Amino acid sequence: MSQPDEKHQQALVKKVISGESWNEFCDLLKAAGQFVIDNSVEDELERSEGFRYLARLLASSLQDSVEPPSLTPPTIQYRTTRIGADNPDFVYASVPIRGNLTYRITGCLNDCYQFNVGAFHGRLGTAEGLQSTGFLNQHDLQVDDRGHFTVIASNQAPQRDEGQWLPLCEASNSLIIRQTLLDPSNEAKADLSIDIIGGELDSLDQPMSAKRLDNMLGRPALMVHGIAQQFLGWTNDFMQRKNQITEIKPELLGMAKGDPHCQYNYGYFELEENQALRVVLHPPKCDYWNIQLANHWLESFDSRSIMSSINMRSAVKEKDGSVVIMVSANDPGHENWLSTQFHQRGVIALRWLAAAEKQTDPLTELITLS
Incomplete structure (x- = not known):
C-alpha cells in the first residue's frame, strides 16, 4: 500500500471509530428531510407521504447496500419502490451484475404484453445517472412459438446459436427488466431465469472494515438525497404548467x-x-x-x-x-x-x-x- 493510500485508510478508520461516518449518514438524511419541507405545502397528507417516500427510498437502498443480493447465482429482484411515477401496468425487476461476466437470460413471456431488458451502469440520484449500454424490447427479442427466448448479456458478441446479444461494458452493474401486463390482477408475468456462463468473480467473502462501513452508510444516504432531489426537480417543473x-x-x-x-x-x-x-x-x-x-x-x-x-x-x-x-x-x-x-x-x-x-x-x- 502506497503512503497516500495508507493515510487515506487511517483517516477512514478514524472516521468510523469516532462516529463521524454515522453522523454524516444522519446529516444527509436530515438534509433530505428538509428538502421535503422546502418543496411541499403545509399539508398533512402531502408531508406525511413525503417523509414516507424518504423512508421507502432509505429502506430499499439500505437493503441493497448492507444486505446486498447475491451475485452468484444472480438474483432477480422484483421492485416495489415507487419512484418517478412508476407505471401500475409494469412489473419492475433488476439484477445486480458485474460487467466482466457473461450471463444467459432465458424466459417465457406468458401473459406479458410488452417486455424489455436493458444493461446499465451508474445509479439513479447520482451525477452520472443511469447510462445504458444495451436495450432490447419485445420487437427485438427472438421469441419462439411458445413464447420462449434466450438473451446473452456480455462484453463480446456471442455465437449466433447461443442467443440474442445484450451488450455490457466493464462498468455495467445492473440489468433492468420491465414487463407490461394490461390486466395486472389477472395475468401472469414472464417466467425468467439467469445464469453466469462465463468469466470469473472475485471472492466476496471479506471481513467488515472501515471502508466497507463508510460505503454502506454513505451510498444509501447520498442516493436518498439524490433521488429525492432529482424527481422533485421534475415535480417543480410540471407545477409551472x-x-x-x-x-x-x-x-x-x-x-x-x-x-x-x-x-x-x-x-x-x-x-x-x-x-x-x-x-x-x-x-x-x-x-x-x-x-x-x-x-x-x-x-x-x-x-x-x-x-x-x-x-x-x-x-x-x-x-x-x-x-x-x-x-x-x-x-x-x-x-x-x-x-x-x-x-x-x-x-x-x-x-x-x-x-x-x-x-x-x-x-x-x-x-x-x-
Whole structure:
C-alpha cells in the first residue's frame, strides 16, 4: 500500500471509530428531510407521504447496500419502490451484475404484453445517472412459438446459436427488466431465469472494515438525497404548467433512462373538491399507451381498489375513437374516471409507446362538477 493510500485508510478508520461516518449518514438524511419541507405545502397528507417516500427510498437502498443480493447465482429482484411515477401496468425487476461476466437470460413471456431488458451502469440520484449500454424490447427479442427466448448479456458478441446479444461494458452493474401486463390482477408475468456462463468473480467473502462501513452508510444516504432531489426537480417543473399535460423536457428524462421508444408526457393537477380536469386523448396507432396519477412525490397511486390508471385495453372510447378522461376527487359518473384518492394536487403521467409520429399535447379543461 502506497503512503497516500495508507493515510487515506487511517483517516477512514478514524472516521468510523469516532462516529463521524454515522453522523454524516444522519446529516444527509436530515438534509433530505428538509428538502421535503422546502418543496411541499403545509399539508398533512402531502408531508406525511413525503417523509414516507424518504423512508421507502432509505429502506430499499439500505437493503441493497448492507444486505446486498447475491451475485452468484444472480438474483432477480422484483421492485416495489415507487419512484418517478412508476407505471401500475409494469412489473419492475433488476439484477445486480458485474460487467466482466457473461450471463444467459432465458424466459417465457406468458401473459406479458410488452417486455424489455436493458444493461446499465451508474445509479439513479447520482451525477452520472443511469447510462445504458444495451436495450432490447419485445420487437427485438427472438421469441419462439411458445413464447420462449434466450438473451446473452456480455462484453463480446456471442455465437449466433447461443442467443440474442445484450451488450455490457466493464462498468455495467445492473440489468433492468420491465414487463407490461394490461390486466395486472389477472395475468401472469414472464417466467425468467439467469445464469453466469462465463468469466470469473472475485471472492466476496471479506471481513467488515472501515471502508466497507463508510460505503454502506454513505451510498444509501447520498442516493436518498439524490433521488429525492432529482424527481422533485421534475415535480417543480410540471407545477409551472398546472392542469396541462406536456412532453417532458429531455434534460429531465436523460438521467432516468426510460424506454427509448416511448414518448413521456407529464402534467400537474391542482383541483378543488368540486372540480375535475377533463383530458381528451386521441390515441395513435402504437404498441401501448396509458395515463395515470401519482402524488406530489411521483409515487403511483394504489390502483387495486380505486382506478387511478387507464390503459389502451381498459379505456372506453368515444365514437370518433377519442378517449375522454375525468380526473377528480369524487366520482363524476364517467367511464374513464381517474380518482385523485384524497389528493388536492399531484402528477399526471401519459405514455405513448412506439407511436409512428410525435404526439401533440392533449387538450385539458378545468370544469366545475354539479
